[in-house]
Ligand code: OXD
């Protein structure tokens with residue numbers, strides 16, 4: 246029975262039912278009893294596997310299809326009316342053409358199945374930040390995952406009332422046919438259609454599809470920002486908590502930073518870190534002229550491999566109850582394992598494909614993109630402000646990257662538009678280990694390349710315009726934890742010690758510490774990065790980590806200009822000016838660069 250009388254919702258669902266032809270429709274009220282019932286049903290069909298309830302209470306296991314283990318950027322579309330509004334970095338198709346194609350694929354796709362109607366909220370229900378959506382899906386795995394990752398059920402329907410202001414999402418596993426797999430966004434209709442995938446990143450529509458791609462369009466129209474950023478609270482020994490947001494391309498330790506544990510010398514002094522979000526931040530100007538952030542999600546969809554008691558004890562602790570594990574190793578005692586958890590790969594276990602696994606044969610047991618879906622409230626470092634409907638005020642925005650030699654440990658932008666330019670040219674690079682050569686630089690502006698729902702250059706303009714809405718904007722910084730020495734070893738210890746850099750950043754925000762001018766931005770005085778208790782790191786090491794190499798930065802400027810070319814006339818002038826200015830400054834005699 247429908248749980249709302251909202252005519253807009255009911256009319257849309259009726260159209261979807263007519264298209265997908267499910268045997269029945271079940272509304273998700275968010276109650277424990279209903280969710281547990283669905284879980285038990287899925288144990289019966291093998292869609293889910295129960296784990297050892299003594300060791301992992303409330304946890305279960307899921308395998309996705311072997312051809313369906315990651316986001317599919319090549320099949321992800323932004324279907325707005327005009328192609329130029331999607332921009333050169335998104336796939337585009339005219340909405341009518343795409344709808345005709347999808348209509349054929351969806352026709353009867355739920356025959357013999359149940360359609361679950363999942364009402365959900367991104368953000369705390371009733372808060373000024375919250376936005377509501379519905380996901381219609383034929384997957385119990387997706388339904389239960391949405392109940393972890395978002396706030397679902399009756400309270401959402403009550404808050405929505407009769408309003409037409411909701412995001413529509415229609416998901417079907419269909420045949421899991423990779424050739425007919427589409428993840429499609431219609432930003433002008435607030436509509437998401439995802440078909441032929443059951444993998445979380447494609448199928449949990451609240452996350453990347455809504456909270457980033459659709460929300461980035463809403464944010465542009467409404468004067469806020471929807472960003473691929475973690476939110477971290479940093480408590481100093483005086484008990485004050487300051488919040489930062491940070492964007493990183495993949496494989497740069499974003500989840501570790503979001504759940505940072507201070508190094509011992511800091512802990513002893515009373516420093517603490519609080520996790521507000523690990524992946525997505527919605528940022529709005531507050532009445533005080535500052536930028537305020539919420540994490541619109543309610544759980545973590547984290548990469549399992551590499552997560553360990555050493556690398557990220559908070560993430561690991563988050564997975565100890567009420568968690569869904571996907572595509573990891575299933576042990577014979579009903580618990581789970583993945584590469585990097587510890588040094589003891591299990592025997593008598595099944596790999597992510599469900600095959601008996603012999604760890605000595607060199608194959609991976611867990612898929613490299615295997616995941617845990619864990620409630621945020623399980624995290625030992627979850628912030629007391631996590632459920633604050635007003636969010637938290639942001640002191641600093643940090644853009645990261647993985648650069649072997651170019652980018653310094655930390656750089657402060659000269660001003661807001663310089664910071665936006667820094668974010669737009671964010672990059673990671675690979676080293677071609679065999680030849681020892683610096684490899685290809687991949688630009689990932691604001692870590693939003695696959696997630697920006699409109700033209701990237703318009704998005705940068707929106708970032709520039711945001712300054713005008715903020716009386717007291719956060720300062721913008723870049724960081725790079727990944728500088729290497731001549732042997733390719735990392736110079737900076739990273740992990741918890743990154744707090745030493747965050748401390749400098751916050752001191753800068755409060756005007757408590759000085760800075761040194763460089764052609765590319767403000768740098769710390771090397772003495773101002775606290776290295777107490779750090780073995781093998783001296784002030785000279787910090788100096789090396791802050792070094793600006795003239796030739797590499799000329800190359801960088803050329804690389805950024807080349808990257809910007811694809812955006813043509815839409816590229817905001819301040820961005821081009823910023824790179825030209827930097828290029829020229831590299832030659833200023835006052836910097837005396839070699
Ligand atoms: C993620 C991603 O899964 O960014 O968070 O791909």
Ligand code: MN
Pocket residue numbers: 473524
């Ligand atoms: Mn992400």
